[in-house]
Amino acid sequence: MSRRSKNVRGIVLVSSLTATMAILAACTPPMPPDVLAARAESQIVCGTGSLEVATPGQFVGAMDSVGAALNSVCPEQMTTEVPIGTPAPVKLVERTPNQQLITEFQTASCPNDKIIVIPAFAYPVTIAYNVVGLEGLVFTPETVAAILKGEVTSWEDPLIADENPDYDLTLLPDIALMSLETADGSVEAMTTWLTQQVPNVWTEGVTGTLTAGQKFATQEDLLLEMTSVESSIAVLPIFTAFNNVLATANLPVKGTDANGKEIDTVVTTDDVQLYKVGSGATNVTIDESGNIFASPAAGGFPVEGNFDLASSKIVLGEDQGLVGWPVEGYAHLLICDDGTNSALPLLFAQYAVRLAGQGSLESFGVTPMPEPIRVQTFTPLRVTVNTEDADMEMPDEAPLEEAIVDEEITNDELPQEAESAVEGQ
DSSP: OOOSSOEEOOEEOOOOOSTHHHHHHHOOSOOOHHHHHHHHHHOOOOOOEEEEEEEOGGGTTHHHHHHHHHHHHOTTEEEEEEETTSOOSEEEESSOOOHHHHHHHHHHHOTTSEEEEEEEEEEEEEEEEOOTTOTTOBOOHHHHHHHHTTOOOOTTSHHHHTTOTTSOOTTOOOOEEEEESSOOHHHHHHHHHHHHHOTTTOOSOSOSOOSSSEEESSHHHHHHHHTTSTTEEEEEEHHHHHHTTOEEOBEEEEEEOTTSOEEEEEEOTTOTHHHHHHTTSOOEEEOTTOOEEEOOEESSOOOTTSOOHHHHTEEOOTTOOSOOOSEEEEEEEEEEEOSOSSOHHHHHHHHHTSHHHHHHHHHHTSBOOOHHHHHHTTTTTTOOOOOTTTTSOOOTTOHHHHHHHHHTOOGGGSOHHHHHHHHTO
């Protein structure tokens, strides 16, 4: 129903687990770096005890999913989500944290410890709305800006109607804009995109709150009202909209990709593989303490060095450019660090950025970090890579095979280069 020439879709590569683990263990050449990384990830240090993780309402269940996966490997290590506002040694925040947020966390949770900050995952964001039969409308940046400023209140407004000529937009209630009272990572991601795309139209800059529309204290309150009011509209994570049976807007992407290909298309909200491509359109910064911050990912075009197509296991069409979903927030973990390598907060965070931890988050509904960004988190989290056998033949005991079995890593979880190494033996 869109007037765009075509939609962008991705295909995921799926590898089967056969005798490749035994072959990998028996190889005599030095192990490739990616295989070494996979081996290091299999060597999990388990702790004993229970850890509380403060989790925002938007992502209730996300940290439980990581904790459950960790508990299957480390049965004596438990994880419990607690509401934001509860002092806890680990806190998930749904946006890029500023210094004030970090200081508040440190004061409340661990005033004598250092704080580690890392990105945890990305999550695609769109305009969600409660109108049955209008699934998949195309909203341009100009349209989104006008709606969020409260300037467009009718579905028949030319900004909406001109881009969606095949839809019947008549006789609908006025648009009812809704948002949270407090700063919201989804709104921050959307306004980052608007500031990038149409700064002359969206003049409010990057912000986590909207001035127009009805405000709610919690996302639970917002969703309760939104699902009962026809024509209600809000900026939401796509998985939240899907879980609440809300329609979602498709967004356009225009520009030049990394290969010099000119792009003018619409990316649809149902193409989960292109969430991964879009998550690379972030700017990563590292402060003097080694903490890592990822900005909202805006525009759909990955920043050089932040995305690796091979390790993402995505195959693009022959004429398809390297472009993904154009609006994504980045959640971060704030971690109390007492300097020891056996503390539960550190062990939990280490697992959250492992392939298995990122896989549990993807199953929850969010987007795992691109491999180049994920690997960077190993430094502040003190994840070590064992290179003991890098320059010698593998011993008869095949410790690599045993290490992989310990975490039940499948061939699907190995980076593309590691799979290629296996196939070449």
